[in-house]
Amino acid sequence: xxxxxxxxxxxxxxxxxxxxxxxxxxxxxxxxxxxxxxxxxxxxxxxxxxxxxxxxxxxxxxxxxxxxxxxxxxxxxxxxxxxxxxxxxxxxxxxxxxxxxxxxxxxxxxxxxxxxxxxxxxxxxxxxxxxxxxxxxxxxxxxxxxxxxxxxxxxxxxxxxxxxxxxxxxxxxxxxxxxxxxxxxxxxxxxxxxxxxxxxxxxxxxxxxxxxxxxxxxxxxxxxxxxxxxxxxxxxxxxxxxxxxxxxxxxxxxxxxxxxxxxxxxxxxxxxxxxxxxxxxxxxxxxxxxxxxxxxxxxxxxxxxxxxxxxxxxxxxxxxxxxxxxxxxxxxxxxxx
Amino acid sequence: xxxxxxxxxxxxxxxxxxxxxxxxxxxxxxxxxxxxxxxxxxxxxxxxxxxxxxxxxxxxxxxxxxxxxxxxxxxxxxxxxxxxxxxxxxxxxxxxxxxxxxxxxxxxxxxxxxxxxxxxxxxxxxxxxxxxxxxxxxxxxxxxxxxxxxxxxxxxxxxxxxxxxxxxxxxxxxxxxxxxxxxxxxxxxxxxxxxxxxxxxxxxxxxxxxxxxxxxxxxxxxxxxxxxxxxxxxxxxxxxxxxxxxxxxxxxxxxxxxxxxxxxxxxxxx
Numbered sequence: 109x110x111x112x113x114x115x116x117x118x119x120x121x122x123x124x125x126x127x128x129x130x131x132x133x134x135x136x137x138x139x140x141x142x143x144x145x146x147x148x149x150x151x152x153x154x155x156x157x158x159x160x161x162x163x164x165x166x167x168x169x170x171x172x173x174x175x176x177x178x179x180x181x182x183x184x185x186x187x188x189x190x191x192x193x194x195x196x197x198x199x200x201x202x203x204x205x206x207x208x209x210x211x212x213x214x215x216x217x218x219x220x221x222x223x224x225x226x227x228x229x230x231x232x233x234x235x236x237x238x239x240x241x242x243x244x245x246x247x248x249x250x251x252x253x254x255x256x257x258x259x260x261x262x263x264x265x266x267x268x269x270x271x272x273x274x275x276x277x278x279x280x281x282x283x284x285x286x287x288x289x290x291x292x293x294x295x296x297x298x299x300x301x302x303x304x305x306x307x308x309x310x311x312x313x314x315x316x317x318x319x320x321x322x323x324x325x326x327x328x329x330x331x332x333x334x335x336x337x338x339x340x341x342x343x344x345x346x347x348x349x350x351x352x353x354x355x356x357x358x359x360x361x362x363x364x365x366x367x368x369x370x371x372x373x374x375x376x377x378x379x380x381x382x383x384x385x386x387x388x389x390x391x392x393x394x395x396x397x398x399x400x401x402x403x404x405x406x407x408x409x410x411x412x413x414x415x416x417x418x419x420x421x422x423x424x425x426x427x428x429x430x431x432x433x434x435x436x437x438x439x440x441x442x443x444x445x
Numbered sequence: 446x447x448x449x450x451x452x453x454x455x456x457x458x459x460x461x462x463x464x465x466x467x468x469x470x471x472x473x474x475x476x477x478x479x480x481x482x483x484x485x486x487x488x489x490x491x492x493x494x495x496x497x498x499x500x501x502x503x504x505x506x507x508x509x510x511x512x513x514x515x516x517x518x519x520x521x522x523x524x525x526x527x528x529x530x531x532x533x534x535x536x537x538x539x540x541x542x543x544x545x546x547x548x549x550x551x552x553x554x555x556x557x558x559x560x561x562x563x564x565x566x567x568x569x570x571x572x573x574x575x576x577x578x579x580x581x582x583x584x585x586x587x588x589x590x591x592x593x594x595x596x597x598x599x600x601x602x603x604x605x606x607x608x609x610x611x612x613x614x615x616x617x618x619x620x621x622x623x624x625x626x627x628x629x630x631x632x633x634x635x636x637x638x639x640x641x642x643x644x645x646x647x648x649x650x651x652x653x654x655x656x657x658x659x660x661x662x663x664x665x666x667x668x669x670x671x672x673x674x675x676x677x678x679x680x681x682x683x684x685x686x687x688x689x690x691x692x693x694x695x696x697x698x699x700x701x702x703x704x705x706x707x708x709x710x711x712x713x714x715x
Binding site: 152285 | 608609611622623627
């Protein structure tokens, strides 16, 4: 269908997010839930979007799919998907991209399926809503999909309802639906958080396999550094609605640059260390109504300088890492606002 | 308990439907054939429920009258169910201006008791069967709009509806394939309960002279006619009243039972 896909080299950027601002109106004022969200997703790679709850990971994902449409919200900046600008794209056109070329899987497999519809029909609907195929063909592809996500006995399971499936099996159904039209980008919003640990590992390795087989790019949202290490090629760290650091996965673990990333890694409890106490980051994430104009991490930062409270840091390039922190001002030139 | 009740209600309702459908077979006399010689006779082997003031067989008239009650009831409630549910789902799904509009229309219509509203509409349009159906449907539409709107509001926030949007499904597809099947049980329960009300309203309108025109037999009209002779020939009014009572009671039992099945939380509540 897309011959240009075949010639895309591994370096090609498939999705580029620039200065994404998602704003909400509270009272008469607009508040930016996210700002300075910049990252690129290259073909055939997995980018992990990491950060604590409420840092804007999920809403960034929803914005990429054009699903932030609550009254009193607006999206600014640019999301470029294969040369097409998605911000401001009318919903009618968006419907042809969503689910077809850009798909998403959700955190909660228990509620992501329609309880009164057979599982097979739900997968098959994901196919027929975007492609003109006969009922028999849709069924054949559905069974294929079910097999590819390792649902045993697809012929029998086709007619089952979601409540007859376990959590891990349901998440596989959700994945099958997302993969129905062979999207080139998959957004996975904490797809394993709600699963128990052994199933988590299974689903993660299966997702990796599917990514390779289907030549997709994946944005993987998570708050678990362990999951990041397992799936990601590159990492974008988010704090309070901003992307503060983007780097290769090894670099992030070896040489975290941003003080928040350092604190985040330091707070992972280790089996080897004798320390009884859990390391915590002092202070709290500011609320959306009092996000500072300058650096949003300043209040909790151990290396805070006067400048941090006056001006928001631009992106600095340190080696292969992009980081938004004044500490790196002297090292190299800035790469952009 | 709920199951037994709805089963009894269902059986009685089906019996009445069959009787109405097969009225020409079950009837012993022509329902409009007058026979002045046999007027105001009590129940007998020849006339099981007696005859009215112009000698028509009451049993046969009740059978044919059931047709009018059921047709008007079913068609008007069916229409109201389709229109009202569509309105409620649209309002709940889109919210905002559409929701405000639907809610306001619903509130205005609900402000009138159904009989008064029906009476006004029939009085304006004239008492023909289509007009009666429109009138009763209009009084019932807001009930369905309300019943459909509330669960749609909460469904809208459910993950699988959001997942549907993320899969690029159109709003229409989501409403039809994913919202509707999930709220259908509630709507169906409402349907059986409001069918009883619709039949009562039709009978009431006929009783005050705004039903389908004579000589077509209607239950409400028969009670009205029988009222003149209530002291000397009470069966004229009693038998059609019983017919209404049994039908309405059966439908209520059916609806209550269904509601308990659909929503176990309401079990045992009055």
